[in-house]
Amino acid sequence: MSLSAAPEQTTLHPPGAKRAISLETVGMTKIFGSLVALEDVSITVEAGEFHALLGENGAGKSTLVKCIMGFYQPTRGQLMINGHEATIRHPKDASAAGVGMVYQHFTLVPCLTAAENMVITRTDVPAVIDWKKEVAGLEAFMEGMPFRVPLNRLVSDLSAGEKQKLEILRQLYLDERFLILDEPTSVLTPAESDEVLGLLRQMTEAGDITILMITHKFREVSAFADRVSVLRRGRYVGGGAVSELSTNEMSRMMIGEAEIRKSAERDMTVTSPTSLTLSGVVVAGSEGKAAVDHVDLTVQGGEIVGIAGVSGNGQSELVEALAGQRPMTGGSVAINGEPFDCSRGAYHKFKVFGLPEEPLRNAAVRRMSVAENIAFRSFDKPPLASLGWWLKPSEMRTKAAGLIERYRVKTPSPETPIENLSGGNVQRAILARELSHEVNVLVVANPCFGLDFASVAEIRAQIMDQRNNGAAVLLVSEDLDEVLELSDRVAVMSEGRITHVASAAKADRNTIGKYMAGH
Amino acid sequence: MTAVTTDDVPTRRSDFAKVRRTAETILIPVGALVASALIFSAFLLVLGKSPIVYFELLWRGGFGTAFSIQNTLQRSAPLILTGLAFAIPAQIGLVMIGAEGALVLGGFGAAAIAIPLVSAGIWPPLTMLLMALFAMMAGGAWIAIVGWLRHARGVNETISSLLMTYIAIAIMNFFVEGMLRDPASQNKPSTMPIGSDYMVGDIPGTAVHWGLGAGIVLAIALQILMGRTTFGFAARVTGGNPRAALAQGLPVGTLMVTCTAIAGACAGLAGYYEVGAVHGQANASLVAGYGFTGILISFLARHNPVVIVPVAIMFGAIAASGGLIQRRMDMPDATALVLQGIIFVVLLASDTLYGRFAIFQSRSGGDRT
Numbered sequence: 052m053s054l055s056a057a058p059e060q061t062t063l064h065p066p067g068a069k070r071a072i073s074l075e076t077v078g079m080t081k082i083f084g085s086l087v088a089l090e091d092v093s094i095t096v097e098a099g100e101f102h103a104l105l106g107e108n109g110a111g112k113s114t115l116v117k118c119i120m121g122f123y124q125p126t127r128g129q130l131m132i133n134g135h136e137a138t139i140r141h142p143k144d145a146s147a148a149g150v151g152m153v154y155q156h157f158t159l160v161p162c163l164t165a166a167e168n169m170v171i172t173r174t175d176v177p178a179v180i181d182w183k184k185e186v187a188g189l190e191a192f193m194e195g196m197p198f199r200v201p202l203n204r205l206v207s208d209l210s211a212g213e214k215q216k217l218e219i220l221r222q223l224y225l226d227e228r229f230l231i232l233d234e235p236t237s238v239l240t241p242a243e244s245d246e247v248l249g250l251l252r253q254m255t256e257a258g259d260i261t262i263l264m265i266t267h268k269f270r271e272v273s274a275f276a277d278r279v280s281v282l283r284r285g286r287y288v289g290g291g292a293v294s295e296l297s298t299n300e301m302s303r304m305m306i307g308e309a310e311i312r313k314s315a316e317r318d319m320t321v322t323s324p325t326s327l328t329l330s331g332v333v334v335a336g337s338e339g340k341a342a343v344d345h346v347d348l349t350v351q352g353g354e355i356v357g358i359a360g361v362s363g364n365g366q367s368e369l370v371e372a373l374a375g376q377r378p379m380t381g382g383s384v385a386i387n388g389e390p391f392d393c394s395r396g397a398y399h400k401f402k403v404f405g406l407p408e409e410p411l412r413n414a415a416v417r418r419m420s421v422a423e424n425i426a427f428r429s430f431d432k433p434p435l436a437s438l439g440w441w442l443k444p445s446e447m448r449t450k451a452a453g454l455i456e457r458y459r460v461k462t463p464s465p466e467t468p469i470e471n472l473s474g475g476n477v478q479r480a481i482l483a484r485e486l487s488h489e490v491n492v493l494v495v496a497n498p499c500f501g502l503d504f505a506s507v508a509e510i511r512a513q514i515m516d517q518r519n520n521g522a523a524v525l526l527v528s529e530d531l532d533e534v535l536e537l538s539d540r541v542a543v544m545s546e547g548r549i550t551h552v553a554s555a556a557k558a559d560r561n562t563i564g565k566y567m568a569g570h
Numbered sequence: 571m572t573a574v575t576t577d578d579v580p581t582r583r584s585d586f587a588k589v590r591r592t593a594e595t596i597l598i599p600v601g602a603l604v605a606s607a608l609i610f611s612a613f614l615l616v617l618g619k620s621p622i623v624y625f626e627l628l629w630r631g632g633f634g635t636a637f638s639i640q641n642t643l644q645r646s647a648p649l650i651l652t653g654l655a656f657a658i659p660a661q662i663g664l665v666m667i668g669a670e671g672a673l674v675l676g677g678f679g680a681a682a683i684a685i686p687l688v689s690a691g692i693w694p695p696l697t698m699l700l701m702a703l704f705a706m707m708a709g710g711a712w713i714a715i716v717g718w719l720r721h722a723r724g725v726n727e728t729i730s731s732l733l734m735t736y737i738a739i740a741i742m743n744f745f746v747e748g749m750l751r752d753p754a755s756q757n758k759p760s761t762m763p764i765g766s767d768y769m770v771g772d773i774p775g776t777a778v779h780w781g782l783g784a785g786i787v788l789a790i791a792l793q794i795l796m797g798r799t800t801f802g803f804a805a806r807v808t809g810g811n812p813r814a815a816l817a818q819g820l821p822v823g824t825l826m827v828t829c830t831a832i833a834g835a836c837a838g839l840a841g842y843y844e845v846g847a848v849h850g851q852a853n854a855s856l857v858a859g860y861g862f863t864g865i866l867i868s869f870l871a872r873h874n875p876v877v878i879v880p881v882a883i884m885f886g887a888i889a890a891s892g893g894l895i896q897r898r899m900d901m902p903d904a905t906a907l908v909l910q911g912i913i914f915v916v917l918l919a920s921d922t923l924y925g926r927f928a929i930f931q932s933r934s935g936g937d938r939t
Contacts, residue, residue: 374817395819405817414817416810427807427818431800440800466588 323352631891709838
């Protein structure tokens with residue numbers, strides 16, 4: 052194994068030095084038992100390139116990068132780094148070869164400072180750390196970086212954008228010159244995403260690093276990537292220079308022949324007697340401060356009210372309070388003028404349903420089967436229960452099988468534990484549970500977080516369908532595009548208060564952005 | 571990842587997946603038992619004793635003769651009940667280790683309420699029923715406090731249930747050594763003996779008291795309650811993900827208090843049989859560690875009520891053979907505790923092995939990214 056270009060020194064490189072490395076997979080194949088996760092995938096990433104890896108959930112993107120990083124050993128195929136064959140058996144080998152990865156979710160230690168997080172990542176940390184020297188070294192390192200993060204702040208006090216920058220800086224500090232980013236913007240606001248990707252783009256243009264970014268956001272591919280490779284069902288199905296490919300061509304490669312539901316038409320004639328009214332709702336946050344501070348909001352039937360805001364301004368606390376996961380310390384919620392108390396009886400009576408964010412964490416029980424998870428709403432009512440307490444597992448299975456088919460949940464069987472399903476399929480199972488009844492009120496939070504293009508289109512269409520059927524929909528999303536696409540009215544939440552409400556047709560991004568930032 | 575190979579027999583495939591999962595849940599605990607036996611054998615060899623003789627005596631003392639089988643079953647009765655007392659809260663996600671306290675309080679409560687009933691000469695079957703119910707209520711209320719503290723005040727249920735065990739023992743000692751002490755109990759302060767007319771009899775044809783029957787019936791009833799009723803379903807949802815349970819509007823607090831009350835009632839009933847079928851009075855003999863062995867049994871049975879019965883019988887055998895091993899091998903009684911301790915540690919360690927063996931994994935189920 053020859054890795055002549057693998058970086059040795061950990062100090063700052065001379066400006067202008069070409070230090071990016073190239074990487075190539077040749078016929079990469081990975082077979083798990085009878086499952087071919089990756090079949091004969093050959094992609095080439097030139098040094099200093101910003102390369103996007105596109106594909107739906109389950110297309111094999113993660114498997115490919117795990118083979119590159121040494122988490123998996125490919126069944127067949129080779130890895131070339133800087134034109135030489137490289138053997139990577141362990142993530143440590145990848146790191147030694149200059150290949151680093153930034154994961155979708157943060158891997159920082161929240162109770163340590165940024166500087167401490169940087170230093171502990173190194174493999175050669177001495178038993179006794181000379182912090183003065185380390186911090187001086189870090190400051191020198193930061194001088195050469197296009198973006199910075201306050202070193203002495205606790206990670207828990209950093210914003211999502213700063214955390215993501217710190218994750219990237221950490222890899223650069225380890226002197227990785229080939230960075231794999233796994234959906235790096237799913238935790239960031241649009242502005243933060245643009246900033247981070249823009250800076251990385253500059254670094255690739257300067258020839259300092261090479262980037263391979265897993266994504267399914269076409270906007271990011273078009274705006275930042277040089278070239279793209281598309282995977283579908285474990286195979287390489289196309290790619291090329293981004294400038295020569297249209298979004299349509301890319302999406303056709305990614306999705307293949309599968310039909311995508313067109314985004315549902317907004318029915319402007321719908322009228323509905325339903326209304327959801329929040330009056331002076333207060334929800335306590337940590338440290339005794341009100342996370343939600345006297346929120347008044349009314350959602351009419353046949354209307355989607357979207358709540359936009361930067362993450363951490365009380366949106367998740369508001370959703371948790373409406374879902375009964377967090378006590379309301381003040382104010383009240385009424386549906387059709389009658390008080391609503393978040394009990395199972397009230398959910399049933401008023402036909403209130405919810406699509407929470409991170410369904411595995413908020414809406415499903417990992418170890419229970421798909422059929423059982425689908426039955427959460429109805430297990431205590433006929434026909435799934437007789438006499439109000441005796442379960443009928445066969446009815447449960449029949450019902451689940453029907454919904455699994457109708458909502459196209461891909462699962463080996465209704466008895467499979469739901470944790471074995473991919474993210475999109477978990478979300479679809481939850482959709483099947485929550486939307487297969489008559490819905491009067493729907494509370495939705497970041498429904499498309501981390502999902503692929505086809506699932507996103509489908510889920511948004513389902514939400515629009517509910518609106519057109521007369522449901523009052525409250526949508527909380529950190530994705531401003533999603534809020535603007537779906538909502539009839541947009542409300543901006545900042546520091547626990549609703550600071551701005553506007554009709555979506557007249558809403559203007561700049562004004563909303565200003566209110567989001569707290570002005 | 572997508573299965574590229576076509577799958578023309580999906581149902582059979584999923585049946586296999588189920589068989590694999592079942593095999594995993596059986597073989598890993600069995601493997602842990604075998605590993606424990608090997609480690610314990612090494613311990614015996616260090617002491618200069620023969621593991622072969624030990625396990626042979628264990629078998630003979632536990633199951634070798636009609637007498638030893640009955641001795642084993644007799645000892646397993648309270649273990650089934652205390653095993654259930656751990657398993658039911660475990661299904662709702664609580665690590666409740668206070669069965670010992672509920673057993674002591676249940677036994678003491680039964681003995682205490684027996685005093686006026688026996689003195690008044692109430693019809694024995696009615697007295698026994700009242701004693702059993704009172705024992706279950708005492709144990710149930712005691713452990714329900716643990717569930718309530720957890721839900722309403724966020725108190726860690728493991729710590730509170732352990733501390734409440736010491737309080738329960740202290741309460742018994744306070745009364746047994748004071749107000750309720752039978753003056754005739756000179757060396758070992760005890761409550762008044764309830765008398766042979768008020769003792770629970772044996773299952774006909776055996777020397778095993780009815781506590782075994784009660785344990786088996788309760789195990790089956792609780793298996794049905796947890797597996798086939800809406801209550802059990804709601805409890806399992808809560809145990810698996812409390813956030814999801816809240817979002818479904820399930821009454822999490824009520825479920826927790828009910829599950830802990832059921833657990834306490836099981837342990838309290840074990841206490842009743844210790845008093846009403848074994849000792850005939852309440853004294854320090856109630857503090858025999860059954861509550862703690864129940865934790866181990868429940869873990870080994872993976873908190874599955876019906877499986878607790880055979881596992882409890884196995885531990886009954888370890889206890890029953892203690893005397894024989896002590897006499898024949900000249901080893902202290904605590905040897906059995908060493909074996910139990912090794913099993914517990916190995917068992918907890920084996921929990922990390924789930925999902926690690928490729929042979930147990932269903933190959934078609936891997937739709938993960």
